[in-house]
Amino acid sequence: MTRTSVTSESFGPQVNSYLIDNPLWPFCKGCGHTMVIRRINEALVSLQLQPQDVALVTDIGCIGMSDGLFRAIHTVHTTHGRSTAFATGIALADSVLAEKKLKTIVLIGDGGAMIGLQHLVHAAMLNVDVTVLICNNFVYGMTGGQGSGFTPECFVTATTPDGNIVPPVDICEMLMSSNAAFVGRTIATDKELTSLIAQAIAYPGFAALEILELCTEFAVPQNELTGTKLLAVAEQNGWSMGLLRAGTDRPPFGKKYLDNILTKPTQSPRKSAVRKNLPKPMGIDGPVSLMIVGSAGEKVQSAAATLCQAAVASGLRVTQKNDNPVTQGSGFSLSEVWLSPEEIGFTGIDRPDYLVILSTDGYRELVERGVLLRLGNTTKVYIDESIDVPVEHGKVKRHAYRKLFGPTLAAVGALVHIARLNRLVDSEALDGAVQPRLKNDAPKFNQAMEQLMGKS
Numbered sequence: 001m002t003r004t005s006v007t008s009e010s011f012g013p014q015v016n017s018y019l020i021d022n023p024l025w026p027f028c029k030g031c032g033h034t035m036v037i038r039r040i041n042e043a044l045v046s047l048q049l050q051p052q053d054v055a056l057v058t059d060i061g062c063i064g065m066s067d068g069l070f071r072a073i074h075t076v077h078t079t080h081g082r083s084t085a086f087a088t089g090i091a092l093a094d095s096v097l098a099e100k101k102l103k104t105i106v107l108i109g110d111g112g113a114m115i116g117l118q119h120l121v122h123a124a125m126l127n128v129d130v131t132v133l134i135c136n137n138f139v140y141g142m143t144g145g146q147g148s149g150f151t152p153e154c155f156v157t158a159t160t161p162d163g164n165i166v167p168p169v170d171i172c173e174m175l176m177s178s179n180a181a182f183v184g185r186t187i188a189t190d191k192e193l194t195s196l197i198a199q200a201i202a203y204p205g206f207a208a209l210e211i212l213e214l215c216t217e218f219a220v221p222q223n224e225l226t227g228t229k230l231l232a233v234a235e236q237n238g239w240s241m242g243l244l245r246a247g248t249d250r251p252p253f254g255k256k257y258l259d260n261i262l263t264k265p266t267q268s269p270r271k272s273a274v275r276k277n278l279p280k281p282m283g284i285d286g287p288v289s290l291m292i293v294g295s296a297g298e299k300v301q302s303a304a305a306t307l308c309q310a311a312v313a314s315g316l317r318v319t320q321k322n323d324n325p326v327t328q329g330s331g332f333s334l335s336e337v338w339l340s341p342e343e344i345g346f347t348g349i350d351r352p353d354y355l356v357i358l359s360t361d362g363y364r365e366l367v368e369r370g371v372l373l374r375l376g377n378t379t380k381v382y383i384d385e386s387i388d389v390p391v392e393h394g395k396v397k398r399h400a401y402r403k404l405f406g407p408t409l410a411a412v413g414a415l416v417h418i419a420r421l422n423r424l425v426d427s428e429a430l431d432g433a434v435q436p437r438l439k440n441d442a443p444k445f446n447q448a449m450e451q452l453m454g455k456s
């Protein structure tokens with residue numbers, strides 16, 4: 001998620017525009033996307049949302065270039081078709097973990113909507129508080145005007161040069177049959193578009209607006225299309241226009257989850273942490289960064305996730321970033337973790353406070369990235385004793401993690417060891433996160449841990 005350095009104070013009490021000054025519109029002349037962006041801005045102005053309470057999630061395609069036109073609101077540019085899934089996660093996190101203030105808006109084209117159909121259907125079924133604006137110009141504009149699942153019959157596109165012979169999907173019908181509570185369809189030049197977008201954003205649940213518009217580069221010249229002909233296209237396809245469903249009193253998923261799941265007794269440390277609503281932080285008193293590397297298949301990333309669970313249950317803020325080769329099952333596996341009693345503004349780690357090296361695969365990756373050269377003298381480096389390599393910077397300690405815990409528990413063993421030694425998290429929360437995942441290995445693991453702590 002990116003945000004400019006402009007703060008809400010920069011806007012004063014009245015927000016007159018959420019767009020950057022004098023934007024250089026990235027779209028072709030006459031493209032409907034420009035109109036849609038202007039109407040979104042007007043809708044936001046009419047709602048007077050604080051910029052920090054708006055998250056715009058964009059998809060791939062020409063419409064995905066929109067996020068650079070806005071200032072100060074949160075913007076997330078995502079992979080093709082997945083914008084609704086990202087937005088669903090953002091909205092759920094906000095409704096369950098935070099103050100339920102965020103308004104999340106998805107901008108997606110017809111290509112992305114077809115690729116990500118399941119995400120749209122699922123968001124509608126959940127009734128997450130997300131507004132999806134589907135900018136349907138009937139083609140994949142950015143890649144050369146190929147037909148999409150929304151292309152009307154007889155339409156000439158790069159992939160249907162003799163005219164499309166497959167009937168298009170009616171996305172509004174599909175979403176309504178998935179229990180979407182707020183659904184509408186209109187054209188980009190509709191005088192009511194600003195009001196429709198504002199109503200959709202204000203609705204406290206899933207809202208979708210399909211906006212028929214022109215791709216002047218491809219759809220227009222191939223099909224002699226004009227703005228006024230868009231309504232005829234809709235009629236030919238039997239698409240109903242206007243506000244088709246104006247909201248129901250079905251509760252949004254976040255509220256149902258809070259009411260029905262989080263109020264039930266649980267053994268889960270993650271749910272306990274959420275339920276406790278961030279207890280007073282225990283453990284560290286300032287931000288701490290930790291990097292752990294090992295080999296694929298040895299549960300490095302899930303061990304880091306377990307530490308993060310313990311940290312959340314300790315009332316700390318947490319970020320975790322994973323990396324591994326695309327092969328998944330071979331090579332290195334890496335996790336970068338920030339733990340902090342305060343909000344974490346930046347997730348990158350240049351020089352970790354703690355570095356854990358569990359295998360030569362992991363060591364090679366650190367060399368490749370130049371991490372070992374950047375280590376400060378205060379970095380605590382915990383390296384498995386089986387890795388016979390020099391580490392010239394930092395305070396280096398060698399331990400028999402792999403020998404004591406075995407390859408698949410070495411990562412969680414190392415992290416529990418380090419967390420206990422350095423009091424990174426609350427010890428009860430650590431046990432609560434670690435013990436359930438050990439199952440039958442618990443006695444062996446606990447014995448090995450006692451042995452290790454005795455030596456430390």
Ligand code: SF4
Pocket residue numbers: 026027028029030031032033062137141142214215216217218
């Ligand atoms: S290619 Fe089509 S959709 Fe893309 S900017 Fe140009 S007119 Fe708009």
